[in-house]
Amino acid sequence: MKTTREKAVPGWLGAVLILGTFGALVWLENRRPLRRRTIESKLRRNLRNLAVATIGAISLQLAEKPLVRPLARLVEQRRLGLLKQIALPAWLEIPLAVALLDYTLYLWHVLTHRVPFLWRFHQAHHVDLEMDASTALRFHFGELLISVPWRALQILTIGVCPLALSIWQNALLIEIMFHHSNVELSPENERRLAKFIVTPRLHGIHHSIVEDEVNSNWSSGLTIWDWLHRTLRVDVPQDAITIGVPAFLHPTEVELPEVLEMPFVRQREPRFLPPREKRAL
Numbered sequence: 320m321k322t323t324r325e326k327a328v329p330g331w332l333g334a335v336l337i338l339g340t341f342g343a344l345v346w347l348e349n350r351r352p353l354r355r356r357t358i359e360s361k362l363r364r365n366l367r368n369l370a371v372a373t374i375g376a377i378s379l380q381l382a383e384k385p386l387v388r389p390l391a392r393l394v395e396q397r398r399l400g401l402l403k404q405i406a407l408p409a410w411l412e413i414p415l416a417v418a419l420l421d422y423t424l425y426l427w428h429v430l431t432h433r434v435p436f437l438w439r440f441h442q443a444h445h446v447d448l449e450m451d452a453s454t455a456l457r458f459h460f461g462e463l464l465i466s467v468p469w470r471a472l473q474i475l476t477i478g479v480c481p482l483a484l485s486i487w488q489n490a491l492l493i494e495i496m497f498h499h500s501n502v503e504l505s506p507e508n509e510r511r512l513a514k515f516i517v518t519p520r521l522h523g524i525h526h527s528i529v530e531d532e533v534n535s536n537w538s539s540g541l542t543i544w545d546w547l548h549r550t551l552r553v554d555v556p557q558d559a560i561t562i563g564v565p566a567f568l569h570p571t572e573v574e575l576p577e578v579l580e581m582p583f584v585r586q587r588e589p590r591f592l593p594p595r596e597k598r599a600l
């Protein structure tokens with residue numbers, strides 16, 4: 320008999336929530352788009368993003384799934400990691416594990432921008448010229464594979480049980496689809512929501528071609544990490560933002576083969592444009 324901590328969110332429930340969220344966001348994107356600039360046909364972009372996502376999903380099935388779930392079971396059985404040392408009740412331990420997974424993903428995201436080798440892979444996500452729910456799924460398979468040892472380290476050091484891991488994985492996917500989506504919320508509602516979680520306008524600023532804007536809003540789930548690190552930015556209107564990477568602003572430069580080979584070819588400059596005030600001088 321499995322204990323609460325050894326259980327996982329049922330696969331069917333995760334699939335219903337994830338597919339339901341994706342469908343609802345695509346529907347809302349058509350009804351209430353946040354950014355109206357269109358550079359490519361949405362269908363063409365979405366199909367490309369789904370192709371990148373499919374390769375990524377296969378990579379994760381092969382490389383991550385066989386490792387991280389057994390690792391979380393081992394953490395639970397042998398009481399490994401920080402949270403397992405301070406025997407807490409499940410109702411406290413599980414939210415804490417989810418929050419710490421979210422914080423360590425914030426750190427990983429910063430590394431994918433700061434370490435040139437990691438940026439080669441993360442760049443493939445940022446070169447999308449527009450952003451919608453499908454952008455949330457287009458991570459280069461190389462980035463996903465490189466993140467597997469980081470994931471293992473997160474589980475081992477935090478002491479993440481299987482239930483916390485599966486809650487975080489499902490919640491993260493739903494949240495990243497939401498904050499990449501091109502859905503317009505009313506400014507008041509978005510402001511209220513942004514006190515707790517990353518919203519489409521916040522993450523839109525992170526996808527800007529301008530350096531100090533991309534170096535903000537690193538959180539993937541809770542906004543508290545950006546708030547604590549003073550990297551939260553809310554002051555850039557969406558219509559002032561150009562989404563992408565300056566060296567790849569033409570649709571022919573971000574076709575599927577270009578995206579897939581991006582980490583393995585000579586890197587282009589500039590990575591980002593200088594802050595707006597300095598450019599104006």
Ligand SMILES: [Zn+2]
Nearest residue numbers: 428432441445
């Ligand atoms: Zn990023």
